[in-house]
Amino acid sequence: MDTVVETQGLYKYFYNKKGHTVIKACDDISLSIPKGKTLGLVGESGCGKTTVGRILLRLIEPDSGTVFFNGHNLTEMNEKHIRPLRKNFQMIFQDSSSSFNPRMRAYDALKESVQLYSDLRAKELRDEIYHLMSRVNLHKEMLSHFLGSLSGGELKRLDIARVLSIHPAFIIADEPLSLLDMSIQSQIVNLLLEVQKEENTSLLFISHDLRIVRMLSHTVAVMYRGKIVELAPKSVITENPLHPYTKHLWNPKISDFYVQFFESGCVYKNSCRVLHRKGFPLICSEKQPELLEYEKGHYAACHFAQE
Amino acid sequence: MKRFYYEKERINIEGFHVPLSKRASVRDVVSVGFGLFVVFYLFVFFVISVTNTFIKDPMQVEISKMFLSPSFEHIFGTDFLGRDIFLRIVKGTEAFFIPGIISVTISTTFGLLFGIISAYYPRYFSKIIFYFLNIIDSIPRLIFILIIIVLFNPSIYLIMTFVGISSIPKVSSYIKSKVELLKKQQFIEACKELGLSQVNIIFKHIVWLSSKSVLIIQATLGMGESILIETSLSYLGIGVQEPIPSWGNMVSMGKDFFFQGKIWLSTIPALVILVTIMGLYLLGDGLNSIYSEKVSR
Known part of the structure; x- marks a missing residue:
């Protein structure tokens, strides 16, 4: 194509x-x-x-x-x-x-x-x-x-x-x-x-x-x-959907968290529900997730995309 | 009360193009109408005097008709040599019409050019142009002209060229601020994205569609100003010389007879000057008020 x-x-x-x-x-x-x-x-x-x-x-x-x-x-x-x-x-x-x-x-x-x-x-x-x-x-x-x-x-x-x-x-x-x-x-x-x-x-x-x-x-x-x-x-x-933000968009609920601008880590960490559920893992605030291919043609940038 | 209604209307439709009938207040219409009347008679006078279609030669001396006061035969009366003052006023337009247009053309053309250049290339040209123009602006105009006359004894055309050059700064600063405001607008970006050339954008969208009002206003004001300068020079005796009429030297010649009770000799040309310049200024002012998008609150 x-x-x-x-x-x-x-x-x-x-x-x-x-x-x-x-x-x-x-x-x-x-x-x-x-x-x-x-x-x-x-x-x-x-x-x-x-x-x-x-x-x-x-x-x-x-x-x-x-x-x-x-x-x-x-x-x-x-x-x-x-x-x-x-x-x-x-x-x-x-x-x-x-x-x-x-x-x-x-x-x-x-x-x-x-x-x-x-x-x-x-x-x-x-x-x-x-x-x-x-x-x-x-x-x-x-x-x-x-x-x-x-x-x-x-x-x-x-x-x-x-x-x-x-x-x-x-x-x-x-x-x-x-x-x-x-x-x-x-x-x-x-x-x-x-x-x-x-x-x-x-x-x-x-x-x-x-x-x-x-x-x-x-x-x-x-x-x-x-x-x-x-x-x-x-x-x-x-x-x-793999990324928590996409899930949130598809099924929006009012987020309690104030969204800020970060220098490091995942951009979505402040509003992320997965992060909460996981008990604030360090990887989310330290390393920026890359856009990886999880299925054919389906890319997501989240450390816990597959879960 | 009516005025307020229009002002209110303007606030509601901020930034939008509104038909003239809704934007203009009665005052604006009256001043523009008066100004257009002035422009009309100036033009007619000029055409008559250039084509030389007078009923009677304005230069012809008739000693038997000296100092006739205004009547049906001579509506503005006659002067100390029996010449018809009205015809001399008509003839007098020749003295400033073409020079005035030259001065206005110079000031608007170069003002537009410098304004656009300095708005589009602020880093390189703006400062140079505006330092240069500020120098011109800082010299008192009439004194400057008098010095030039004393030194070079130039013709009226050259003097009016100087007048035109000295009004470039004003025009270009208006144009510059207008273009600076416009070029940030999204529709200019949309034009660029559509594929219009830069020249097309500048001359069609910025100059023709959006800033022609500024130019018209500056042109009318400039014309008024150059008439004023020509008449003052003639009054001082350095412009047009006596047998050839000019509004300025008519006032100057007539003033000697003012206290003899023959007041029309100088008063009528002076009134014509007053009415004409007032008309042109009101035209500029009225157009400014109609075209400006400023919202007064």
Whole structure:
């Protein structure tokens, strides 16, 4: 199977003014997304999901590590060489309300993206835009509105329409369903599935909504504090989760523990129920567990994954 | 009360693009309307004077019609050589119109350029440009111009070029702060990710869509300022010289007859100057108030 996107050992730390590490947004992230497949990236808010997506698009520079897109090493290319490739990877932004110039009209925004990579003119262009609008279930009247006056959900759908207008080979969907109500959520999910089927698009689906991640993804990666703690095919990870954090996500109960940032040991040790049950073993607070393959295609980073 | 309603409206729709009708208060509409009227008559006067389509030559001396007070035949009256003051005011626009536009073009073009460069490359260019511009800014303008006139005796075009250069700092600092604010916005990142070129992003999204209001405002204010400078120079007798009319030298010539009771000779050109500059400033002010997204609480 062809791999569309592959990352190796991505690191991205954010520092404060004194130079202390404040957030480890990416801590040794290695992912690969095959053609036509979906990788779901799950985790609590602030764990670095969006940062991973933005590094894949080279919107921010990683501290170290490489990103391959169809064999091109994006981390070594400069912006001038990446720009022709940008047609192939697009992002549905988390905050759609600020991802459009509020002084543009909806029609101009779509026109800009459609005309960027095609030579459609006049009537064909208008038909294409109407088609896009109907795909994301927006009314034609919206096209004459200023983007600043549209609601969050409408902008989200317009953002999706903008991405679809380019026909990318790889879409990063950064919480595409937040701000949308139930019926539109299902429409968008169906739309994404349809696009994936038609155009064989690869998807990185970033979300904290497990229900939808389970519906869309072929593989699921669970992130915690900038680290991937478990990576497995969807059916495996839903039926037999190995890492305690994944178990907690699947079956959430209120955690009593205040989550802190640690220099050493397992990232999840403060909220871990296994740790409690085991009587606080030293290995958890001293050694960072590696992402090991326990079954075929099922990776987990926990010292007690098999128990 | 009405004003308050609009202010409240602005708070609710912070950061969003709102139709003009909802953003503009009555005061803004009146000042912009007045300003546009001023721009209109300036333009018409200029066209008339360039194409030379006068009913009567404004330079023609008629001793029999000396010191006629305003009437239907001569709406602004006649001066000490019997020339029609209204026609001379129309002709007087020629003295500052093109020089003023030159000065405004210089200040907005270079202001825009320096503003963008210093916002995008703060490390290398910002300090150099702003030290240089601060030096220009620190010299009192009129005195600077007077020194230049004394030393080189230049034409009005050259003087207005200096005026334009000396207003670059103001324009570029406005543009710089605007661009600095905009370039951090996510939609610029989204444009980049979409594959738009940097030039396209800067000139379409940042300059054309988001900062053209700043430029228009600065242009109207700059035009007002250059009219003021031209008229003051002419008043002092270093600008346009007598037989050729200029609003400044008309005031200057007329002032000798002021205490003889012939007040219209200097008062009317002075009022025209006042109304014109006030109109341009109000236009800038009104546009500023309409276009600004600042939320007043």
